[in-house]
Amino acid sequence: MIAPDSPAAHQAPADVPPALLEALARRFGARCSTVASVREQHGRDESAFTHTPLPAAVVFAESTADVVDAVRLAAAHRTPVIPFGAGTSLEGHLLPVRGGISLDLGRMTRILAVHAEDMTITVQPGVVRTAVNRALEGRGLFFPVDPGADATIGGMCATRASGTNAVRYGTMRENVLALEVVTARGEVIRTGTRARKSSAGYDLTRLMVGSEGTLGVITEVTLRLHPLPEAVSAATCSFPAIEPAIRTAMAIVQLGIPIARCEFLDAQGVRMVNVHSRLSLPEQPLLLMEFHGSAHEVEEQARTVQALAAEHGGEAFAWATSPEERARLWTARHNAYFAALHTNPGRRVISTDTCLPISRLADCLVASAAEAEASGLPHYLLGHVGDGNFHFGYLVRPGNEDDWRTAEGLNHALVRRALALGGTCSGEHGIGLHKIGFLREEAGDGAIAMMRAIKQALDPDGILNPGKIFE
Known part of the structure; x- marks a missing residue:
C-alpha cells in the first residue's frame, strides 16, 4: 500500500513537451484547458492523496474521434494520458502521478x-x-x-x-x-x-x-x-450487536433467498445518517434490505427474512413499501459518506474496501470493528454484506500525522485479515495507488508478472494512466 505521505505519492511529473500542448490547442481549441482551476479539479479525487502533481492540460472529449486524436498526439510525444469521468474515485485512480494530460470524457453523454x-x-x-x-x-x-x-x-x-x-x-x-x-x-x-x-x-x-x-x-x-420487478418492498431491522446482524445476512444468502439488496450500517453509521438525513432509525447495528419479484414472492421472502432476523435477535423490523419511503431510506444509505463528513466537520474520510467469502464475513467484521473502536479514531462501518463486501470509514484530521498513521494501520490490519480469511483487498473500489502493495500480496509474483506482460503488450510506452495497479 502507498500511504498518502509516501514518496510514491509525490513523484515528479514527466515534462510535457510544448509542441504537444500546441498541437492539442490547435486540435481542440477551447476544449483543451491549461487553466489552473481546471487542472486542479482534474488532479484530485475523493481519495486520501493530496500532494500529487496536476495534469499539464485537460482535454474535453466529445466523441470517439476526439479520444483517438488526443491519444495519438500524446503517444507521439510519449506523454501520459489519464482518463477522467466523474472524479469520484476513492483509491487515487485519476491522479496524474507522472503528470501528462487528463482526458475528460464527461461530455460524451449520448x-x-x-x-x-x-x-x-x-x-x-x-x-x-x-x-x-x-x-x-x-x-x-x-x-x-x-x-x-x-x-x-x-x-x-x-x-x-x-x-x-x-x-x-x-x-x-x-x-x-x-x-x-x-x-x-x-x-x-x-x-x-x-x-x-x-x-x-x-x-x-x-x-x-x-x-x-x-x-x-x-x-x-x-x-x-x-x-423491472412487479413488486418492490424495503425493510429495516435493528440488532443488539454487529455479529447477529451479519449472521442474519449470511443465513439469507446461504438459504438461497433471492434478496435484491442487503446492506449493513453499524451504530455510528446509523447515528450519522440520522443527523444528516433527518431520520429516526434506532441507533444500533442495522440491516437495510430490499425484495424484488411478484407480490407473492416479495411477501414470502420478507416473511422468511423477518423470521431469520428474529432468530438472531433482530427487532424493530419496519417496512417501507411506498416509492417515497424506499427512496428516502436508500438516499440516506448512499449519503453515508457525506453524513460522516457532515457530523465530523473538518475531517476527511479514508474509506476501506474488502470482500470475503460469506462464511468468514462475521469473523473479519467483528475483529476489525473491535480494533477500530479501541483506536479511538472516529469511524463508521457499512457494507454490501449480502455479497461479503464492506467498508470502514476512518475520519482523520488533515495534516494530523497520528490520525493518518492510525487509519493506515487499521486499514493494513483489516486487509491482511481479509486476505488470511480467503478474501480480497478490494471488492469494488479497485487498486489505483492505495492498494498496489496488497495486490502483490493477494495475487503473487507470478500473476503480477502476467499482468505486467499484458500491460507491456497493449501499452508498450506506458502512457495510459501510469503508476496505477503496479509500482
Missing part, C-alpha cells in the same frame, strides 16, 4: 441505442448511471448496478464497480456485454457483441472491465438490462 427487445442499451462513457435509468422509463427495464455515487458508466467499467444490488444482479463484470476502446496507439477496437454469451477468442471485454484506464480508453459501452 444514449446511442436502446434495444428493449434484447434488454440492452449502448451508451457513451460519460453517461451517468441515473441517466441510463431515466432513458429506460416506460420500457419496463432498468440497469441495476448502483455504487452509490452518480458515477459515469465508463468509470464504473474501469473500476469494475458493484454496489447495493450486486447480491442479486451482479457487478459491472456481469452486466457489460461489449465495449468500444481506444488503444494506446490510438486505434479503435470493439470487444464483445450484444449476444448474451460467446466463446469466440479471448474475453477482451472482461480484460478491459476493471483495468482502471491502464489498457485502453473506453468510448462506448453496451450494458445488460433487467426487467
Whole structure:
C-alpha cells in the first residue's frame, strides 16, 4: 500500500513537451484547458492523496474521434494520458502521478441505442448511471448496478464497480456485454457483441472491465438490462450487536433467498445518517434490505427474512413499501459518506474496501470493528454484506500525522485479515495507488508478472494512466 505521505505519492511529473500542448490547442481549441482551476479539479479525487502533481492540460472529449486524436498526439510525444469521468474515485485512480494530460470524457453523454427487445442499451462513457435509468422509463427495464455515487458508466467499467444490488444482479463484470476502446496507439477496437454469451477468442471485454484506464480508453459501452420487478418492498431491522446482524445476512444468502439488496450500517453509521438525513432509525447495528419479484414472492421472502432476523435477535423490523419511503431510506444509505463528513466537520474520510467469502464475513467484521473502536479514531462501518463486501470509514484530521498513521494501520490490519480469511483487498473500489502493495500480496509474483506482460503488450510506452495497479 502507498500511504498518502509516501514518496510514491509525490513523484515528479514527466515534462510535457510544448509542441504537444500546441498541437492539442490547435486540435481542440477551447476544449483543451491549461487553466489552473481546471487542472486542479482534474488532479484530485475523493481519495486520501493530496500532494500529487496536476495534469499539464485537460482535454474535453466529445466523441470517439476526439479520444483517438488526443491519444495519438500524446503517444507521439510519449506523454501520459489519464482518463477522467466523474472524479469520484476513492483509491487515487485519476491522479496524474507522472503528470501528462487528463482526458475528460464527461461530455460524451449520448444514449446511442436502446434495444428493449434484447434488454440492452449502448451508451457513451460519460453517461451517468441515473441517466441510463431515466432513458429506460416506460420500457419496463432498468440497469441495476448502483455504487452509490452518480458515477459515469465508463468509470464504473474501469473500476469494475458493484454496489447495493450486486447480491442479486451482479457487478459491472456481469452486466457489460461489449465495449468500444481506444488503444494506446490510438486505434479503435470493439470487444464483445450484444449476444448474451460467446466463446469466440479471448474475453477482451472482461480484460478491459476493471483495468482502471491502464489498457485502453473506453468510448462506448453496451450494458445488460433487467426487467423491472412487479413488486418492490424495503425493510429495516435493528440488532443488539454487529455479529447477529451479519449472521442474519449470511443465513439469507446461504438459504438461497433471492434478496435484491442487503446492506449493513453499524451504530455510528446509523447515528450519522440520522443527523444528516433527518431520520429516526434506532441507533444500533442495522440491516437495510430490499425484495424484488411478484407480490407473492416479495411477501414470502420478507416473511422468511423477518423470521431469520428474529432468530438472531433482530427487532424493530419496519417496512417501507411506498416509492417515497424506499427512496428516502436508500438516499440516506448512499449519503453515508457525506453524513460522516457532515457530523465530523473538518475531517476527511479514508474509506476501506474488502470482500470475503460469506462464511468468514462475521469473523473479519467483528475483529476489525473491535480494533477500530479501541483506536479511538472516529469511524463508521457499512457494507454490501449480502455479497461479503464492506467498508470502514476512518475520519482523520488533515495534516494530523497520528490520525493518518492510525487509519493506515487499521486499514493494513483489516486487509491482511481479509486476505488470511480467503478474501480480497478490494471488492469494488479497485487498486489505483492505495492498494498496489496488497495486490502483490493477494495475487503473487507470478500473476503480477502476467499482468505486467499484458500491460507491456497493449501499452508498450506506458502512457495510459501510469503508476496505477503496479509500482
